[in-house]
Amino acid sequence: MGFWSWLKGKTLGGKSVEVSTETLQKYVDQEKMAKLVMEEFTIHAAINLIANCISKCEFKTYSGGKENSGEEYYAWNFEPNLNQNASQFLQELVAKLLYNNECLVIESKGQLMIAEGFVKEEYALKETVFSHVYRKGLTFDRTFRMSEVLYFRLSNKNIRSLLSNLCAGYDELLNEAVDKYEKAGGEKGTLKIDAIASGKKYGERSFEEVFEDLMNNRFKIFFNSRSAVLPLFDGFNYTKQAAEQSKKSTSEVKDITDILDEIVETVARAFSIPVSLLKGDVSDVEKITRNFLTFCIDPLCEMIQKEINRKRYGRKEIQKGNYLKIDTTAVMHIDVFDIAEKIDKLIASGMYCVDELRQKLGDAELGTEESQMHFITKNYTELSEVSDVKGGDTG
Incomplete structure (x- = not known):
């Protein structure tokens, strides 16, 4: 935002000022500061929504085309490093990716760690090199090649920077609307x-x-x-x-709420989030959640998934059926009683076995021979068999 950019690096009396909440409170009153953080608050709300959803996803690993639960599965679903569980790790990864437009993950001593800062040198025909990589006060005294790290990047444009420039105009409008509101009842x-x-x-x-x-x-x-x-x-x-009007009219209040709505809608469109979902509307949640998964979560998970597969598995392993897949179906809450008939249909058609469906519903697998068998009812049969039966009856 304009004020933040101005204050950063500003010196007062020859002394650099650290930009923090406490520092701002010395120079900006609380009301003005509330206006300044509206954009940041909305962006963080959008990022937290996306990060929380992806942290609920299951990272499934496959060996020879069949699902397994080895070391890679444990790292992405339970403990990527000694200081974070999988949910905390993924929330930080997604938040950094969306806020900074890029995120670097390195592996050190068998642990996956998200870099808090790094220097990147890009080349046209050689691998990109990362140096001065640091995390929690530790700076690695080595360089990392692109093939040795997981480097996630959204696009060539920084969404947050573009939003900051776009929302700067909204700040001015919001200030004017608040001033108008105050003067109306002054x-x-x-x-x-x-x-x-x-x-x-x-x-x-x-x-x-x-x-x-x-x-x-x-x-x-x-x-x-x-x-x-x-x-x-x-x-x-x-x-x-x-006074011509002693009370603050609804028009002044509406001016403020309209601008706040514009900020929310702009941020929602930037991150491909349904506007009503970011606003917290509860009407038709199931439908807008599906749209959220389709246009926001799935593409982001696809990008993360491809980077993991090409770096941690490679082409030869993927061709052998060894790969990782992010399952986003766990994001939506499922009421087993609401889908009881659908469960019966999935089993009757042979689409899933009992254990597969129990896993999707979040229940423990039974692990029995019967629960892992696929069944199909006599309603599902080949068309030729139906014709033979009819022919026999008419003969």
Whole structure:
């Protein structure tokens, strides 16, 4: 945002200022700061929504085309490193990817770690090299080649930077709308001062001191108080001005809410999130969640999945049926009683066995021979068999 960019690197009295909440509070009042963080709040809400969804996904691993649960499965679903579980790791990965447009993951001593900072050198015909990679105060004294790391990148454009530039205009509109709202209900009046008052002494204070205290302190407290009394000296006479509109109208409030809605809608479109989902609307949640999965979560998981497969498996292993797949079906909450008939249909058609369906529903697999068998009812048969039966009946 414009204010943040201005304050970063600004020096006050020859001393650099660290940009933090505490620092801002020294120079910006709370109301103005609330306006400044609206864009950041909306972007973080969108990123957290996406990160939380992907952290619920299951990273399935396959060996020879069949699902297995080896070391790779454990790393992505339970413990990628000693200090993070899989959910924390994935939330940080997605948040950094969406906020910074890129994220670097390295492996050290069998642990997957997300780099907090790095220097990247790109080449046309050689591998990109990453140096000065650091995490939690540790800077690695070696360089990493592109083939040795997982490097996730969204696009050549930084979405957050584009949003910041776009939302800068909204900040100005929001400030104007808030000012209009405040003025609509503000009190106005006239202060009459007798000519002789300007030359009088008020105890030990001069007229200028009394006047400055009245205008800068007493009137401010008087106007901001719900109930108050304003003491005036001889020669001062305050008269309230009749206002055309004493109460704040709904139009001023609507101006503010419209701009806030515009910010939310802009951020939602940038991250391919249904607007109603980011706003928290509860109507038709199932439908908008499907759209969210289709246009936001699935493409992001596809990109993450491909980078993992090409770096940690490689072409030869993938051709042998060894690969990783991100299952996004776990994102939506499933009520087993709502889909009981569909479960029966999936088993009856031979599409899934009992254990496969129990896994999708989040239940423990039975692990028996019967629960792993596929069944098909007599309703499902080849067309030729049906014709033979009809022919036999008419013969």
